[in-house]
Amino acid sequence: MSNPLIDMQKPDVIFCIGTNMTECHPVAAIGLKKAIANGSRLIVADPRRIGLTDLANLYLPLRVGSDVALLLAMAHVIQREGLVDLNFIESRTTGSPAFLEHIQLFTPEWASTITGVEPTDIETAAIWYGSADQGAIYYTLGITEHICGVDNVQSLCNLALMTGHIGREGTGINPMRGQNNIQGTGDSGALPNNYPGFQAVTDPQNQAKFLGKYGRKTDLEKGITKVTALDFCGDQIRAMLIDGENTLISDPNRKHCQQALESLDHLVVIDIFLTETAEMANVVLPATAFGETDGTATNTERRVQRLRAAVSPPGQAKPDWWIISQIAKRMEIPGFDYQNPKEIFNELCSVSPIYTGLNWDRVANGEFHWPVPEEGHTGTPILHQGEFVNGRGIFTVVNYRDPNETISDEFPVWLTTGRRLTSYHTRTQTGRTQGIDYLLAEEALEVHPDDVRDWGLMDGDWCHLSSPRGTVKIRVKATSRSPRGTVFASFSFSDVPINLLTGSGYDPITETAELKVCPVRVESLF
Amino acid sequence: MADKISINGHLVEFTDGETVYEIAQRCQSERPESEAIPTLCYDPRLKAFGSCRLCVVEVDGSPNLVASCTTKAVPEMAVRTHTDHIERYRKTLLEMVASESSTIKVDPLRGYASQEFSTLVDRYQADTHRFGGHYSGTTHPTDDNPFIQRDYGLCISCYRCVRVCAEQEGDYAINIMNRGFESQITTEFNTILKDSACTFCGQCVQTCPTGALADKKAMRATGRPGEMETTRSVCPYCGVGCAVDLVAKSDKLVAIQPAMDGPANQGALCIKGQFAFDFVHHPDRLRTPLIRGADGELHETNWEDALDHVANGFKQVAETYGRHSVYGIASGRTPSEASYLMQKLIRAGFGTNYIDNCSRA
Ligand code: SF4
Ligand code: SF4
Ligand code: FES
Numbered sequence: 113m114s115n116p117l118i119d120m121q122k123p124d125v126i127f128c129i130g131t132n133m134t135e136c137h138p139v140a141a142i143g144l145k146k147a148i149a150n151g152s153r154l155i156v157a158d159p160r161r162i163g164l165t166d167l168a169n170l171y172l173p174l175r176v177g178s179d180v181a182l183l184l185a186m187a188h189v190i191q192r193e194g195l196v197d198l199n200f201i202e203s204r205t206t207g208s209p210a211f212l213e214h215i216q217l218f219t220p221e222w223a224s225t226i227t228g229v230e231p232t233d234i235e236t237a238a239i240w241y242g243s244a245d246q247g248a249i250y251y252t253l254g255i256t257e258h259i260c261g262v263d264n265v266q267s268l269c270n271l272a273l274m275t276g277h278i279g280r281e282g283t284g285i286n287p288m289r290g291q292n293n294i295q296g297t298g299d300s301g302a303l304p305n306n307y308p309g310f311q312a313v314t315d316p317q318n319q320a321k322f323l324g325k326y327g328r329k330t331d332l333e334k335g336i337t338k339v340t341a342l343d344f345c346g347d348q349i350r351a352m353l354i355d356g357e358n359t360l361i362s363d364p365n366r367k368h369c370q371q372a373l374e375s376l377d378h379l380v381v382i383d384i385f386l387t388e389t390a391e392m393a394n395v396v397l398p399a400t401a402f403g404e405t406d407g408t409a410t411n412t413e414r415r416v417q418r419l420r421a422a423v424s425p426p427g428q429a430k431p432d433w434w435i436i437s438q439i440a441k442r443m444e445i446p447g448f449d450y451q452n453p454k455e456i457f458n459e460l461c462s463v464s465p466i467y468t469g470l471n472w473d474r475v476a477n478g479e480f481h482w483p484v485p486e487e488g489h490t491g492t493p494i495l496h497q498g499e500f501v502n503g504r505g506i507f508t509v510v511n512y513r514d515p516n517e518t519i520s521d522e523f524p525v526w527l528t529t530g531r532r533l534t535s536y537h538t539r540t541q542t543g544r545t546q547g548i549d550y551l552l553a554e555e556a557l558e559v560h561p562d563d564v565r566d567w568g569l570m571d572g573d574w575c576h577l578s579s580p581r582g583t584v585k586i587r588v589k590a591t592s593r594s595p596r597g598t599v600f601a602s603f604s605f606s607d608v609p610i611n612l613l614t615g616s617g618y619d620p621i622t623e624t625a626e627l628k629v630c631p632v633r634v635e636s637l638f
Numbered sequence: 639m640a641d642k643i644s645i646n647g648h649l650v651e652f653t654d655g656e657t658v659y660e661i662a663q664r665c666q667s668e669r670p671e672s673e674a675i676p677t678l679c680y681d682p683r684l685k686a687f688g689s690c691r692l693c694v695v696e697v698d699g700s701p702n703l704v705a706s707c708t709t710k711a712v713p714e715m716a717v718r719t720h721t722d723h724i725e726r727y728r729k730t731l732l733e734m735v736a737s738e739s740s741t742i743k744v745d746p747l748r749g750y751a752s753q754e755f756s757t758l759v760d761r762y763q764a765d766t767h768r769f770g771g772h773y774s775g776t777t778h779p780t781d782d783n784p785f786i787q788r789d790y791g792l793c794i795s796c797y798r799c800v801r802v803c804a805e806q807e808g809d810y811a812i813n814i815m816n817r818g819f820e821s822q823i824t825t826e827f828n829t830i831l832k833d834s835a836c837t838f839c840g841q842c843v844q845t846c847p848t849g850a851l852a853d854k855k856a857m858r859a860t861g862r863p864g865e866m867e868t869t870r871s872v873c874p875y876c877g878v879g880c881a882v883d884l885v886a887k888s889d890k891l892v893a894i895q896p897a898m899d900g901p902a903n904q905g906a907l908c909i910k911g912q913f914a915f916d917f918v919h920h921p922d923r924l925r926t927p928l929i930r931g932a933d934g935e936l937h938e939t940n941w942e943d944a945l946d947h948v949a950n951g952f953k954q955v956a957e958t959y960g961r962h963s964v965y966g967i968a969s970g971r972t973p974s975e976a977s978y979l980m981q982k983l984i985r986a987g988f989g990t991n992y993i994d995n996c997s998r999a
Contacts, residue, residue: 117878117902138837138908139878145808289877293977294970294995300978301985302968302995308978313991326986335991341965349965351955353948355980356969357996378951385922386936395948396936398924399972401917402874403884403891407973409872411879411902419973422869422884423891423918427925428941432969432976436983438941442949445987448979456975478872478881478901541874544917546855550784551832551909 114284115248116413116481116493121146122282125244127155127237129179129268130254130628134163136531137252137288137412144250155237157182157229158254159528160558160600161593170237173595174227176526177515177629180260183267184512185223185231186238187215190274195242200276204500207507211270214509226512242275246282253290254530257627260515266508273505279496289412290531296410299467299482300460304335309464325463327446342368346375353380353439355432356399358387365581365615382435385544398429405431407453408475410482413493416470417478515629519597523579523631525563526598529610530628555610556589558600559634564590568636576635577601579613585637599634603627641713646672646720652711657686659693659706662719675719676728676758678735679796680707681751681845683898683905684805690735690796692728692758695719703727729762737769740791744849746866747856747885748787750895754847755794781830785838785854785913788831790823792850799823799842799851806906811836840912844896844905855913856885856893864888870897873911874971878902880911891918952987961988968995 120126120143133141141164148154148167156168159176174182190196191212201208220231220238227234241247249272255264268285277283289295301308311318314332323329341349352373373379373392381393384401404425410416433453440448450456454472461467469484469491480491496505519526557577559569569575571590576583577599586601594600603610614630640651645662652661659675666674678690688708695706698716703724706717718724735755736742742756759766781788797814800823804810811834815824825834843851868883873894881900885893894915898905917923927944928936955963966984968977977995984993 137876137878138839139880139903139906139911142806142808142906149808289970291970291996292872292874292877292879293972293974294877296974297968297970297972297977297995300968300974301981302966302977302993303981304991304994307985308981322985326982328986328989330985330989331991333991335993336965338965338967338994338996341967341992341994348959348963350959350963351952352965352967353952353980353983354967355976356972357967378955380948380951384917384924385920386924386928390924391936393928393936394930394951395944396924396928397944397948398927401923403871403886403915403918405973407975409879409973411872412877413879413902415879415902417872417879417881417901418870420869420871420884422867422871422886423889426919426923428927429923429925430941432972433979435945436976436979438945439948439952440979440983440987442945443953443987445983447982447986453973453975456978460974460978478879541914541917544920544922545914546784546916550782551838 113286113288113413114278114495115282115286116415117143119248119282119284119494120144120250121150123147123152123244123246123248124282125153125155125240125247126250127157127241127247128164128168128250129157130256130264131250131252131288132158132160132162132164132254132530133250133252133288134167136290140288140412153240155240157237159526159595159598161595170233170240172227172229172233172237174229176528176598177260178227178512179255179264180267180510181218181223181226181512182229182234183264183271184215184218184510185220185234186241187211187267187270187274188218189220189235189238190242190271191215193239193242195239196274197276201274204276204279205273205505205507207509208274210509211274211507241271241277244275244277246280247272247275247277248283248286249277250286250288252288254628256287260513263510263513267510269505270507270510273507278505279494279498281494284494284496287412292411293409295412295414296408296416299410299464301464304337307463308460309466311465322463342372345372350376351378351380352376353382354389354393355382355436356384358383358389366609366612367582368615380439382432384429397435398427399435400425400429400431404429405453407431407433408457408472414481415478416467416475416480416482418472418475517580517629517631519631523633524597525632525634527577527579527610527613527630527632528598528600528628529603529614529630530600532602554587555601556587557634558589558591558594560592560594560596560598561590563594563596563599563634564588567634569634570636574637576633576637577613578633578635579630581615582612584609584612599632641711643711643713643715643717645717656711657707658695658697658704658709658711658715658717659686661711662695662706662717673720675706676761677707678755678758678794678847679798681798681802684798684801684845687797687801690731690794692731694724694727696721696724725762729764732759732762732764733766733768735794736764736766738794739766739848740789742766742848744792744852745857745860747860747893748843748849748852749846749856750844750883750898751798751847752849752852756848781832783831783838783854785840785909786831786843787852787854787857789850789852792848793823794848794850796847797823798845798847802841802845803836807837807839807841809835809837809839812842838909838913839907840909841896841906853893855916859887859890859892862887862890862892866892868895873907875908875910875914880907882907882911891915956988962990962992964988964990964992966993968993970996 157172220234466483686707694703880903881897968980
C-alpha cells in the first residue's frame, strides 16, 4: 500500500475495486466505515453485490474482467470535465501527452457496452474521484488475478497520477494483501527477479554485491516464475522445495499441478499439516506454527512486526528457519550457521536497502513502515511524497482485452472465485478450528435467484459445475449478491476443488493466474 | 504558553479538546504512586458515554460532581479526583451496580476487560448485598453459537458492547431493549447472534467489564491448571497484520485477545484472528519428519535421516540435471526469516534465481 491503514479514515472519496474488504480484510473495513460515518463517499466496483456495496454511495456492477474498460472511461471523463491535475502532471510525471490523447477514444458509452455499467454512473464515479481533495483507491486480488492484472493496476495508477491522488495523506493506490506475510516474503527476496529489498537480479552491481555476501555468483537472468516452473516439471525442473503452501489446492488448474508435482524426482515439503501437496512429497518436514515461532512479518501497509512464540511445538516440529539452515548445511552451502531468527533478520536488514535502518530490537513494537533507509530514520508511512522511486510517475497506455476465455454456447456463465470471511485460503487452518463449521459448513455456489429458477436448479440442491478443464459437484445457494449470468464460489474446501475448473490463462508479465474469471456451465443433477 | 488545569493541586498542560479524565490519566501514568480515576463505561476507543458516573470529580465552582470522561478541560480549571466525598460516592455507586449483578468474581478467561468490575469492587471494598437487587436481563440459553457466551445476569448496563459494535465495528448487531432493571442487551429481533448482523468479531466480549459476554472458546480452559500468560504476536491470517495477545495456560494456547495498542488494529480483530486458532493444537499436526519408503507410503523417521535424504536428493538432481533443475517456493504465511533463507539457499546453493512465493496463486 502506498499509504498506511490509518489513512483509510481520511479520504473524502474512496474507490474500492475488486476488493471484498468486509469479508477479506474486516479490520481494514472498520477504517472505511469510520470514513463513511464522517461523510466520505464510497464508490464500489465489483461484479457481485458484496457486503461492501451495502455501504456504497455508488455501486458499479461491472462484468467480470472488464475493469480496464471502466477505468479508461473514468480517465476519459476526468479529462473531459477538466479535472486533470495539470500541476502534478507537469512536475511529477512523464508520458502524459500520449496517455491523455489515448483516453479521448474511450467514452462512457463505449465502456458501458463492455462493462454493463450505466454511462451516467461511470461519469459520476469519475467526477467524484476526480474532484476529490483526497481520493484513495483500494484493491485486492479482484484486480490482479486476471490475464490483464498488470493492465488493471496500471489503469489505476493512471487515474491516481492524472488527479494527483498520490503521495499525500488520505490518497494513494492501496493493494490489500491476502496473507499475513506475503509482503514480507517478497521483501525478503523470494522472487525470481529480485534479491531482498527488490534489488533487480539483472543489475550486475547487485550480482556483485550478493557474490560478496553469499560467496556465490548468481545468474544475471531472472529466474522462471512458479507458474512456469510447474509447467516445466518433469522436464527441466526435477526437484522442488516447497515451504508451507498447499500448492495443489490453491493453484489454478489442479490436475495439471498434480501431474507436475508427480513427475518430480525429488519433492520436499515443509508444513504444519499433511496437506494434499505434502501427501505427494518424498520427504515431509514438520514445521512450527503460529504461536510457536519467533520471527518477523510485514503487513500490507509495509509495517514490520514481531511474531512471538507462546507455546511449544508438537512432537519434533521445528521452525522453518532451522529446517532450511539444516538442509543448506548438509549441502555444504556456506553461511547458514544461525543460532536464532534474530541473526537472520539482522542479516536481511544488512543486505536490504529498505530495511537498512531496522534490526530485530527496533521492530519489537512494530512502529516502522519501510523504507527505513538508515538508522534513526522514522520510517515511511506514505510513499511517493516528494518523488517516485524511479523519479517521475509514468503514465502507461493501456488497452482493453477480453479475458482469455469468454462465455460461449457450451459454457454460457461467468464463474468468479474468492474468499469468505470465515474461511481462509485452503482451510488448512480455519478448517481445523472448532466452531467455524457452525457458520460455514460447506462450500456453495452463489447463483442469482432468477437464474436458479431459469436454469432448473433448486436452492440447496446439488449441481454440476463444468469448465473446459473438468466438473465439480457443489450445492446451489440462491442469492441476489450474484448478478444474473455470473456465479461465485470460494476455493476453500478441498472436497469442492474449484481450482479444477479455473486457470486457463496468466498475465503475460507477472504470470498471475486468471483465477477470477472462468466460463462455466451449470447443470442440475436431476 | 500552553493552557493548564490543576489536578489535585498539580498544574498540568493540556491540548484543546482533551477531557479531564484523559488529562488525569496521563498524569497518573507519569506518577504511578498516585491513584487512577475508576471507570466502568469508558473504553478509550469509543466516544465517552458518561453513564456509570464512577469517574466523577470535584471541579471548583461547580456545585455537583461531574463525570470526568465527558467533561472537556478549560483553562484554570481546578479538579480534585479522590476526596473522601468522591470516594464514598463511588463506593455507593458500585454497591448499587453490584446489586444488579449475579456474580462479581469471574474467570479472567472470559475476556480482556472482564476483571475491571471485580477489581473495583475489591478496591472499594464494596458491599455487594447492600441493596436488594433484581438482576437486569437474563442469559440467552438458546444461543448455541460456539464463540460468545451471553450471561446477562452479569450485565451492569454500561453499553460498552453495544457501542463497540456500532462505533468500532460498524456492525450495529446488538442494542438495548427495555429500561431500568428490565433492560437487556439483545439483537435487533431478539434472535440468536447467528441470525443477526453479528460477524463474531468478539469486540463486545473483549470490552465487557464484567464478563457478561464471555469468550466461550477460552472458557473451555477454565479447569486447566496453571496461570494465564500472554504473549504479543500478530494474527496468522490476512495482510492487515492485527496485533494479538496469545493467551496460554500450561503450554497450551487457550485464547486470543486483541492487542488494544496494536499499531495496525488498535484493539480490533475479526472472527478469524479472534477465534480461529484451534489448528495450532490440532491432532492432525505433523509431529515427525516423514520419508516415502520403497512401498510408496510415507513413514515416520528422525530428523537426521530426513535431512540427509533431503540434501542428498537435491545434490543428486543438481548433479544429474544441472543447477537449473531445482526450484524453491516460499510461503506468504511463514515469518520473513524463512523466506529469506529459502531464497538464500537457492541463490547461494545453486547460483540461480529459481525461487518464487505463493503470491501468484
Ligand atoms: S461479536 Fe462483533 S459484531 Fe457480534 S455483537 Fe459482538 S461486537 Fe457486534
Ligand atoms: S484479525 Fe482478521 S483482519 Fe486482522 S489480520 Fe487477522 S484476519 Fe486480518
Ligand atoms: S467512565 Fe465516565 S461515566 Fe462511566
